[in-house]
Amino acid sequence: MSNTKSNAFQLENIVADMFNYRGYNVSFNNDSRDYGYDLEASYGIETYFIEVKYSKTETIPGYIIYEAAQKLVTLSDLTDKDNIPVLVVAANLSLNTWKRLDEFERLIVIDISNLIYMLEGLVELKSQLLALLEYSVADLLPVEPKGGLFTNELNHYISEVSKVDTLIESLKQWNLNMNNCV
Structure with missing residues (x-):
C-alpha cells in the first residue's frame, strides 16, 4: 500500500474516531468500489454520509473536490435515508472552490482549518492528524465549520421530523396564549 493510500486510510480513521467521540455510531463503507462516501x-x-479526501500537499485541485461533492450529494439524494452529505478535506480550499461548492445546499464541507477546530480538546486525534x-x-487558524456539526444550533440541516416537532410545539404555545386571551 502506498504511503498516500495508507495516510488516506489513517485520516478516515481519525474522522471516524472524531465522530465516535461525539457520540455518533460510525460504520465504514467497506465496499471495494467507491460509492461516493467512506463513512456513515x-x-x-440524523445520518451523515462522509467522504474523506487526503492530500499530500496543502491544496487539492478544485475540480477533484467539486467532482467528489457532486458524487456525494447525488448519492445522498438517491438514498431512502434522511441523510446529510459531509465532505472532509485535509487541505485548504480555494475561494473559487468554496463558491462552487455553495451550489450544494445540504452539503457540509470541512477543510483542514475546520478539522483542526473540530479536534480541539482531542489531543491524541489532533496529534495523529498533524503527523499525517x-x-x-x-x-x-482553526475555524468553526458551517453546518452545525457537533453543536446544538438550529440550522437548515435539521431533519424534517424536528421541524414538525418544533411546529407542533409552537402551535401548542399559540393555542395556550389564545385561550388565555379569551
Whole structure:
C-alpha cells in the first residue's frame, strides 16, 4: 500500500474516531468500489454520509473536490435515508472552490482549518492528524465549520421530523396564549 493510500486510510480513521467521540455510531463503507462516501455516522435520527479526501500537499485541485461533492450529494439524494452529505478535506480550499461548492445546499464541507477546530480538546486525534500532514499548518487558524456539526444550533440541516416537532410545539404555545386571551 502506498504511503498516500495508507495516510488516506489513517485520516478516515481519525474522522471516524472524531465522530465516535461525539457520540455518533460510525460504520465504514467497506465496499471495494467507491460509492461516493467512506463513512456513515448516525446520531439519533440524523445520518451523515462522509467522504474523506487526503492530500499530500496543502491544496487539492478544485475540480477533484467539486467532482467528489457532486458524487456525494447525488448519492445522498438517491438514498431512502434522511441523510446529510459531509465532505472532509485535509487541505485548504480555494475561494473559487468554496463558491462552487455553495451550489450544494445540504452539503457540509470541512477543510483542514475546520478539522483542526473540530479536534480541539482531542489531543491524541489532533496529534495523529498533524503527523499525517506533509505540510505545515502552523499559520492556519482553526475555524468553526458551517453546518452545525457537533453543536446544538438550529440550522437548515435539521431533519424534517424536528421541524414538525418544533411546529407542533409552537402551535401548542399559540393555542395556550389564545385561550388565555379569551
